[in-house]
Amino acid sequence: MTTRVPTPDAPQPGTPGRGAEDVPAAAHRELGLTDFEYERITELLGREPNGVELAMFSLLWSEHCAYKHSRKLLGRLPTEGERVVMGPGENAGAVDVGGGHAVAFKVESHNHPSAVEPFQGAATGVGGILRDVFAIGARPIAVLDSLRFGELSSERSRYLFEGVVAGIGHYGNSIGVPTVGGEVYFEAPYEHNCLVNAMCVGLARSDEMIRSAAAGTGNVLVLFGASTGRDGIGGASVLASAELEAGDDAKRPTVQIGDPFEESKLLECSLELLASGLLVSLQDLGAAGLTSSAGEMASKGGVGVEIDVRRVPLREADMEPFEIMVSESQERMLAVVRPEDTDAVIALCEKWQTGVAAIGTVTDTGAMRILDDREEVGNVPVSALVDECPLYDLKPEKPDGWMYRNAETLSMHVALHAGRSADPEDPSAVLTALLGSPNVGSKRWAFEQYDSIVGSRTVRRPEAADAAVLLLGESERAIGVSIDGNGRRVACDPYAGAVEAVLECAQNLACAGAEPLGLTNCLNFGNPEKPAVAWQLDRAVSGLADACVALRVPVVGGNVSLYNETEHGSIYPTPVVGMIGELPDPERVPGVGPRAGDRLVLVGPFAPSLAGSELAKLRGELAEGLPETDVASVAAAIAFAREQVRSGRMSAAHDVSEGGLAAALAEMAIAADAGIEADLDPLVELRGCSGETALFGEGPGGIVLAVDPGDAEGLIGDARRARVDALALGSASGDRLEISAAEREASVPVAAAARAWHSLAERMHSA
Amino acid sequence: MIGVIQFPGSCDERDALQACERVGQARMVWHEETELDRIDGVVVPGGFSYGDYLRAGAIARFSPAMEAVARFAAAGGPVLGICNGFQVLCEAGLLPGALLPNTGLRFVCRQVAIVAEGSDSPFTAELGQGERLSVPVKHMTGRFFAADDELDRLEDAGQIAFRYAQGDNPNGSARDVAGVTNEAGNVLGLMPHPEHAVDPLTGSDDGLALFRAFERQPAAA
């Protein structure tokens, strides 16, 4: 099956909007439906669909809306837990945080729109995920972003990165929700398919949360927010289901413009409507616009709906019924309201200067009936539209060997950061080069463009700790939040890499003393109809599921973005994991920089390996395979580290990730603006690895804690009793990084390390 | 009672309210309110009033509440404009100068050091000349501009309330100006956010000094 986006010169199915006689033959193919699917629609309707109906089906039966290649897999993820308040299926998941409050959160992709227009694509991505969260009655309190671009040496990557960061900042900053964390990776396979995932966290009173199921025959459908234009007609849904190909220009007029000011009014208005008890149910309008919102609300409530498109406030006068039904204009919400409350709802919308119109009613027919004034222009069973899209089995097949290009760039990085004459085998030069690699280095250039503090909840801003920490004043607790996923490692081993994404997230939380409550994820993959991609997807979902079970973290929501590939190949398989954890005492959250004189202790089963590491990448040595991880022992180490952090005795905590232990120690030294002396021989002995591997090898299960020298023995003793490996590595002293391992030694002034680590801004401007 | 003006598109109004509540009582003032009933001090908060469309602060300054604020300020009432509030007050002519896009052309959010200049304003009464405060900035349009002779005049008149510490100017402001007052000193506008510096847990509490001014200042009108 090949899916394709309609081009302007292709027949525009549905355009007639009146009767079936106007729909060109085989229009369904142009709209991305297979012959098989079209036949199925005809069967379900007992007739051919007309233009309006076909347009609606084509969108709701797209991968983006119907999850037709991924739904079966997602069933593997554990979704139950004591603290789960809302699980997958609602606009966002939510977990109980005590005191009558719940934290809602979700991550979503806006990859293809961002590749077309980075600023608006990213901005509207943030807008969309915010709406998902306030649609369930939660006030957004934080945004995180997870970004992937091609190598920074590519001009196009820098252009996309620049635009995406500005777009996220524009939307989040203007609406007054802090962007408190995120991650960015630069890897060649994302050159033609950048990934822009945004996560939103919201806080709600549990008794004010609302679901999206429509109910109550005779109740009114109220559309409020922005007016409806031709934005993204055939946009997000179709774009998200088709490979980007040559001839993209045709899609461009479908760029959607974000209006954060409109959204901020919409947000306040929605929350005030909910607090006033005026709504029966609420749903945002996202991909496939009114069709999917109304359809899903009706499907969940087991009811029918009737919508008169002429009552929808339009931005452009001459829109066709099908255009109104599938428009993806931003900043709109759909509510079900009791007839007697309609006036009050309209009055509140007017207070917030946001548009509002009663556009239809809830019926008991089980059908979605579309009227154009009084004339019926569409009438389909809700269940056919929303629930009966065929689901496909994947045909996974392990590829033989490494499917990605990976160029050797270590000497370039050494030349750039350690000097022209430096030796690319010398550990000092390697460390400096790794710190200067944009995957390892500070992302300050990006996160300084985000307001990370509005809302007065941010106890730990980006880079101040491994997880962002937010106060929940209302519930006397704090939460830690993190988002992670290293696609390169998932490419090496989809199962192990996905496990690691979950572990990395939990490790970051542990460094802040936070215990995971729930997880959300976004599965960014290539074309699932290709056996190798199907295999990646299959393995990665199993990895996520097993890691969640081992850590006992329920998955409360997520999003799938498939077909991230072009004729240049597929992206790295990239499951992105977002996690929320709770912590009792935000005063005790340590930073990343140790106090002078403190001992540094590595805890956990961390067994460094160069496989899939940043160093392997820079040397052009990427290949299949990652070492197996004993998830249970990592889980034990995570729990141990968390308790140690909660004791308040740690002056710093930082987990080992990209660039290995040497990079982790360097980051700690840079944060403290002071030196670190460490001897990694105990690690070399325990794991039987080489000095170089101890320095730069990567893998899960390593957390460095800094304690007062007087407490170090106690910490190591506690670890032994908890059966967690703990190795004293050295201490914070001097003004250099002196890290030795077996015969190798890296010795770099902290100032030089910091220069390399902070080189992103410079590389954005020059190069 | 301190009033915090709330426009459509305000972002930091809740933060400002909470900061005020640390020193006294406060309430929101909706932008359509025409009278500042029983209000003894006003905060015009940060954010993106009316989306900052057209020009930061350009639309908000026409709101009924801002007309009331103008009368309140003319009668000597204390008015604190923070970030977008500073922009609104400049647009309204209650403060000298104007705010232009940062020379870096990007939004910038970071903790900076600002220095009190010993101005003659109730808001800085607690601060000695040269006292440094650690306060965050977060804005896209924070480059203070006034013509050179106007800047001279402001300096002579003691209307420069705060400057960015050496090397900490985040936006290219003329002469490192971070905050200015009106001639009478009862209206202060600044780009840094003192309401985000009221608790060491979230960064610093150096900003509290500005809010305490409201408590010392007796009601104006």
Next chain:
Amino acid sequence: MVKAKVLIRPKQGILDPQGKAVERALPALGFDGISNVRVGRLVELETDDPSALDSLCEKLLANPLIEDFEVELEEEALS
């Protein structure tokens, strides 16, 4: 040297949040009878090769996905 004015405006059909916000605010400010407000950008420059301007607009000054542009040259060449 020719002076040129480039007028850049949101494409027809593309949402213009600024124009909308201004239009909505006007009546409250006491300005009536104003409609169809669109807010765009104005770039003025001097060039010795006006023929390159279209390409400049497409590549740098305007975003052709969402904006239209129009170049106006000032009649009197400057030098």
Next chain:
Amino acid sequence: MVKAKVLIRPKQGILDPQGKAVERALPALGFDGISNVRVGRLVELETDDPSALDSLCEKLLANPLIEDFEVELEEEALS
């Protein structure tokens, strides 16, 4: 109804970092011989009372401290 164009530009002497950014980007894109780039705003609207436009500009559309403006009316009245 009269169509009007309002051109708003940064006052001479005020640093225009956007204009400077455009100038800096030019050589890399292969554009030479372009100078004095200034970036301003363009507001287009329809009004039934063009005589009120100056006041609208002074009060709202431009800030006279930092910006100059110019109003262009389209000759043909629309209705």
